Amino acid sequence: MSTSVGFFERSPGSPEIAARFGDLHPPLAPASAVIEAHRCLYCFDAPCTAACPTHIDVPRFIKKIASGNLEGSARTILDANILGASCARACPVQVLCEGSCVMHRNNERPIEIGRLQRFAMDALHASGAPLPFSPGADTGKKVALIGGGPASLACAAELRRQGIQAEIFDARELPGGLNTYGIAEYKLPLAESLREIDMLAQLGVEFHFNATVDAEKLAALEAQFDAVFLGVGLGAIHKLGLANEEREGVTNALDFIAGYKSGTITSVPEKVAVIGGGNTAIDAANAAVRLGAAEVHMIYRRGPQQMSAFAFEYEHAKQEGVRFHFHVTPVGIVGADRIEALQLARLEELTDGMLVPKAEDGRVLEVDLVVLAIGQGTHTDFLRDGKVQLEKGRIVVNRVNGKTSNPKYFAGGDCTNGGREVVDAVADGKRAGIGIAAWLEVAHANA
Amino acid sequence: MNPFWLASAPPTNCGEQIMRAFDAGWGGAVWKTIGEPITNVSSRYSSIDWNGQRMMGLNNIELISDRPIEVNLREIAEVKKRYPKHVVIASLMVESSREAWHEMVQRTEDAGADGLELNFGCPHGMSERGMGSAVGQVPEYCEQITAWVKEKARTPVIVKLTPNISDIRIPARAAKAGGADALSAINTINSITGIDLDTLEPRPNVDGKSSHGGYCGPAVKPIALNMVQQVMSDPTAALPMSGIGGVATWQDAAEFILLGAGTVQVCTAAMHYGYRIVEDMADGLLAWMGRKGYQSLDDFRGRSLPNVLEWKQLNLNYKIVAHIEETKCIGCDLCYTACWDGAHQCIHLDRGLPSPDITRTPAQIAAISSRTISMTPLPKLDAHSAGGHGPYATPLARIPRVDEEHCVGCNLCSLVCPVPECITMQQRDTGLPPETWEERVAKGAAAEANAITGNPNL
Ligand SMILES: Cc1cc2nc3c(=O)[nH]c(=O)nc-3n(C[C@H](O)[C@H](O)[C@H](O)COP(=O)(O)O)c2cc1C
Ligand code: SF4
Ligand code: SF4
Ligand code: SF4
DSSP states (O other), X not given: OEEOSOTGGGOOOOHHHHHHTOOSSOOOOHHHHHHHHHHOOOOTTOHHHHHSTTOOOHHHHHHHHHTTOHHHHHHHHHXXXXXXXXXXXXXXXXXXXXXXXXXXXGTSOOOOHHHHHHHHHHHHHHHTOOOSOOOOOOOSOEEEEESOSHHHHHHHHHHHHTTOEEEEEOSSXXXXXXXXXXXXXXXXXXXXXXXXXXXXXXTTOEEEOSOOOOHHHHHHHHHHSSEEEEOOOOOOBOOOOOTTTTSBTEEEHHHHHHHHHTTSOOOOXXXXXXXXXXXXXXXXXXXXXXXXXXEEXXXXXXXXXXXXXXXXXXXXXXXXXXXXXXSEEEEEEEOSSBOOEEEEEEEEEOTTSOEEEEEEEEEEEEOSEEEEOSOBOOOOGGGTTTTSOEETTEEOOBTTTTBOSSTTEEEOSHHHHSSXXXXXXXHXXXXXXXXXXXXXXXXTTTO | XXXXXXXXSGGGSSHHHHHHHHHHTOSEEEOSOBSSOOOOOSOOEEEEEETTEEEEEEEEOOOSOOSOHHHHHHHHHHHHHHOTTSEEEEEEOOOSOHHHHHHHHHHHXXXXXXXXXXXXXXXXXXXXXXXXXXXXXOHHHHHHHHHHHHHHOSSOEEEEXXXXXXXXXXXXXXXHHTTOSEXXXXXXXXXXXXXXXXXXXXXXXXXXXOOOEEEESGGGHHHHHHHHHHHHTOTTTOOOEEEESSOOXXXXXXXXXXXXXXXXXXXXXXXXXXXXXXXXXXXXXXXXXXXXXXXXXXXXXXXXXXXXXXXXXSBTTOEEEEEEOTTTOOOOOHHHHHHHHHSOSOEEOOTTXXXXXXXXXXXXXXXXXXXXXXXXXXXXXXXXXXXXXXXXXXXXXXXXXEOTTTOOOOOHHHHHOSSTTTEEEEEEOOSOOOOBHHHHHHHHHHHHHHHHHTOTTO
8 A cells, every 4th residue: 555645634643642641841932932042152063963963953943943034944954854843852852962052061051952943843834834845856766665764764855855766665554663653652742753754745755554574575675676775673672581471461662652652552550560771661651650550660670870761761750750670670470360460589780790680589569560671672584584784683784874785775773773762763864865866876877 | 419310201201200210219300302292103113122132222203292391391390399409401492493492491491490401313303394403413503503592591501412413523512612511412313123024114113104213222322432432532522421322231321421421311221121220220330439449420430531542543563362261161163163254264173183274164174073973872882972071171172272373363252252251362462662553654754754865773
């Protein structure tokens, strides 16, 4: 099936979820946006721009907000980052642009770049104007993009702007990958992700849904297209490897988040435990609180300093009411048909950093739902026949242009970097799109 | 003596207002100009905002008082009765005939005004009727009318000058020649504040049309200071002066007094914030005077006048250069791009490089940096990526360096730097004695003359 517009209308959101997951960072009012924009110094070769993986010209778009040129502001953002609206909401700005703002050294609050970016993008969406770009003159070339997440979307946009046909193949019903299904709703609502993708469709990006790509399908696409971009992301969440793990009441963070975002999950039982210490684990724990759990526990093997979640995410979760248990691990699942409790063991760190459970120090935590968030595997089995070079399941690429070991294949996003932020995937996709266009031009120059 | 007066304008429209102003701490008020009552238009004001700040400059197309002369005079008498120690000046504007002026002077002085201010400045409306700046722009009229008023007046006569003229000293000299006791400067400056880009109508909008109006407020202070200095350093023009134009703080007041003003008049600031601003103006001025050891205004009045010279009298051998304090620099690099694009290309971003490299233009540096690949730093994966910045809070590559040899000491970088005291201008000894352009030319002329006569000592 191939559709091109109207994803936004098809968003399966539920009003109850919308009510429970109000904006984490409310939008700026027009007057505050202008005042905030005026605070920006307009730094030369600005550190905020350097820190942004897509290198949005931050002072330039901010000055345009200050002057009331909102159209120009949105164009400046989109020119560098075609998913500027999602990134404005989903980016960990504290460690990116805002983290590097010179204002920190001036004893002042950094400029609220994320909220200003959202302000400009919201204004563009509200105006109903299309993307301020048009497709390049048709080159007759076409590229298949596997996976519909941010890397592929950014790559496809770059290709369309250069007159190359871009067809995205995704296993799900709606495009966007993690943007649509994986980011906490109070940061990036599902509908907003789709609204943005509608604009890409207007640029002529084509979508094929429910289209799982296996080795066989890939071979067919390879024969049919001039190049292939792999933006397949990561695979399923790891399992604990305990008995009874398939029992009802055990789920994983990705399914849990996708479930509530698409409205199939609207409530949770009394007591929820989330296993893990990453940003996804935190998102799942906060979601459980907002979905009405009375107790939400986070179970993590090491201490708060070792969590891979950002410090500000940890602080946020504490404020939401999540209870943290450090240096413990589940060693057993209790319950007849559905889960009733987790058996936890205290962990001891050996001198070489190895963690070993202390059996005698165990305790039992009553829970009704266990959400696993202990890292994702890779999803590159269908490439194992040596199509592209892999390393620990990740696709090896030249980061400058997304080239893999196979000249016809390019890749970017989580399947190459092992799992980072949306903006990193967008930057990868953009560089790969430019790389593909350059390669197609050279490869076919004599054809 | 309290030098803070309200200027003739809406804040001095009626007796009730002026009495409230006196209660708030103002020392005097120049009554809103009295004359044959006029009809105003609406709207009348428009303003210039800057960087989020309101009313940096105010424009108005208002005329003189729209209240009957008798009412104004009655209220003057009332105010003087209740506030005998405060200064009440009547601002006057009547048709240009000797009888009309004589009659007006008589009536206002009878009402009890402490002095008269002749409004030769109003640039709109009144000038079309042969009054206001139509008088102020013609020295002969200025002198003539001042003389007529002086024939009759028993109280001091102040002539209020219009800035809408090429050399303010000329009408000032005329006023002095006509016998004026004092001057006040400046009235408002001809202006168009802006045009509505949706409707293409200029502001302030009167049924889709507008007219040039008078500009005042903080934006005009530098112009006013210059005009006061010009008049006060010209012996044929100088008289006791009331400084007007953009006065809003005690610093502004001190500056006008340092250039010779005895009082200052305030309009826009009082319209913006109300009468209460006078409290800090007086308080701040007194505190500053205390720090400087001044007992009275006379201790510093005009003290800066000798420091304003003509360009040809400035020392050409005085050299300063920019100096960047590394510990304060936040790395915005505004000074760098300002010196490259707006000055003399002598600030460089090459501290991180092994040897100085003055060839990279700002555009090249921006291009190089935009090609770097950045990633979101993840606490676990990139624990070591967050490096320290060495001895300074800012990465060395972002702290600019001044090439002192080529710095012309223009100040631009220190003006753009957002951090106070980060860029200072420091003196460097040139080893040369002070020399002005005037002296150099004189010497050159002497050298030339000597070359002709063959003086071997030169
Ligand atoms: C609305 C308005 C009306 C004014 N009316 C008069 C006036 O009637 N007579 C006069 O001499 N000056 C008048 N002025 C000029 C002020 O007295 C004063 O000279 C000028 O505003 C500069 O001072 P400022 O910068 O403190 O406002 C008026 C100014 C404004 C803004
Ligand atoms: S670093 Fe901060 S002040 Fe400088 S341009 Fe970026 S947002 Fe503006
Ligand atoms: S003073 Fe002028 S010339 Fe010197 S460094 Fe600063 S901007 Fe450049
Ligand atoms: S303008 Fe000031 S703070 Fe900015 S880089 Fe230059 S010296 Fe540093």
